[in-house]
Amino acid sequence: MELFVLVGCFVFLLIMGFPIAFNMILSSTMYLLAGGYPQLLVAQRMFEGMNGFSLLAVPFFVMTGQFMLKGHLLEALIDFVNAFIGHVRGALALVTIGTCLFMGSIVGLALAEVASLGSFLIPMMKKEKYTPAFSSAVMASASLLGPIMPPSVLMIIYCVSVGRTSIAGLFLAAIIPAFLIALAQMFTVHRIAVKRGYPNHERAPWPEKWRQFRRALPALLLPVIILGGIFGSIFTVTESSAIAAVYAFFITFVVYREGKLSDIPDILKETALTSGLVILLAGSATVTAWAIANEQVVYKVIGPLSNLPQWSFLLLINILLLINGMFMDDYASVVVLGPIIAPVAWKLGV
Structure with missing residues (x-):
């Protein structure tokens, strides 16, 4: 009965367009009321979810992206990518993809890339x-x-949200898929x-490529510093985020000299x-994850799926996420489905 209340309330509020964080808080609250649990659990679980040391990295990485967007980062990266692949048919669309790849290694947020680029x-x-x-589809x-x-x-x-996973290990595992x-x-x-006859640009000479590389080099060094420090065990993810923010401040205000003190507020x-939205999602997801664990949903799911081949499970999950992505954004999907899917994947050795 309580599980029906949780799922029913969540789906209803989702259809009504309720913000996902408040949706999870309200759905979990209704679950606690239906089950006769103390309402103090909502505050306790939310605090536990937002009290993780790793979450300190979120505001620093977001701040890094904001600092870089105030400088000549966009123009520098776009010109750099265009200098190397601008001569290929569909140049500007290819430049968009290449710039998003580099921006992703700095900003780490899809929404920030859409808003800026x-x-x-x-x-x-x-x-x-x-x-x-076509332009909107390429950008999205x-x-x-x-x-x-x-x-x-x-x-x-x-x-x-899920636990039992190394952030540095996940970062390392994502590099090759991102490039692919x-x-x-x-x-x-x-x-x-080629089919539609979209234009390309003139091939840039090597002196121009070298000039654009030098211009974009301070920005290109940022992901090298972050990832090199993490994978080299020089500093933790949280420490790397703080170093990245300081470096981004230096690039914006000293190297590119585009930042102003009036931009800081x-x-x-x-x-x-x-950061508040992201951390609120983490806290609200902890409450929902507790309700799911309390109802032993994971064990009910593991049973029917435990005998599936690994490829069948991965195919099923990809179809589920594809359909789910039509209704929920990436953050909501991770915090809602992650605690359910991950234990099943561990059980199957995926």
Whole structure:
């Protein structure tokens, strides 16, 4: 009965368009009321979910992205990628994907990439006679490289919500898939561009490539510092996020000299809003995860799926996530489905 209340309330509020964090809090509260549990559990579990040391990395990584967006980062990265692949048919769409890949290794948020790059690159693609639908589709799909390419805020939330997973290990495992997805997107975009006759740019000479590389080098060093420090066991993920924020501040205000002191309040405001949403999701997910564990949902799911081959389980999960992605964003999917799917995957050795 209590599980029916939890699921029913969650689905109803989801259909009504309720924010996912408040949806989970309210659904879990209704579950506690139906089961006669003390309401204090909501506050206790939320505090536990938001009290993780790893979550300190979230505001620093968000702040890093905000600092970099205030400098010449976008122009530097776009010009750098364009210098090397701009001569290929469908150049601007390919540049969009390549820039999103590099931006993902700095910002780590899909929404941040769409907000920053979309307003800049989509009008440029339209100007070069790309259709509005194609331009938007390229930007939307390429922005998903942000949560995949480390350092990823989404991966931190997954590790906090699910547990038993190393953030550094997850970062390392995501690098190759991120590049493979980017290459697959580039191949698809290039074939469509050839078919539709989308333009390309002139091949840049090597002196121009070298100039653009030097211009973008300070920004390109940021993911090297972050990931190199983590994988080299020089500092933790949380420490790396703080170092990244300081380095981004230095690049913006000293190297590119684009930042102004008047920008700092806006940077802090955006950092607080984004980080607050992410951390609130982590806290609310902990309450829902407790309710799911209390109802032993995982054990009920493991039984029917325990005899499936690994490839069948992975195919089933991908179909589930594909359908779920039509209704919920990536953060909501991770915090809701992660605690259910991960134990089953561990049981199957996936």
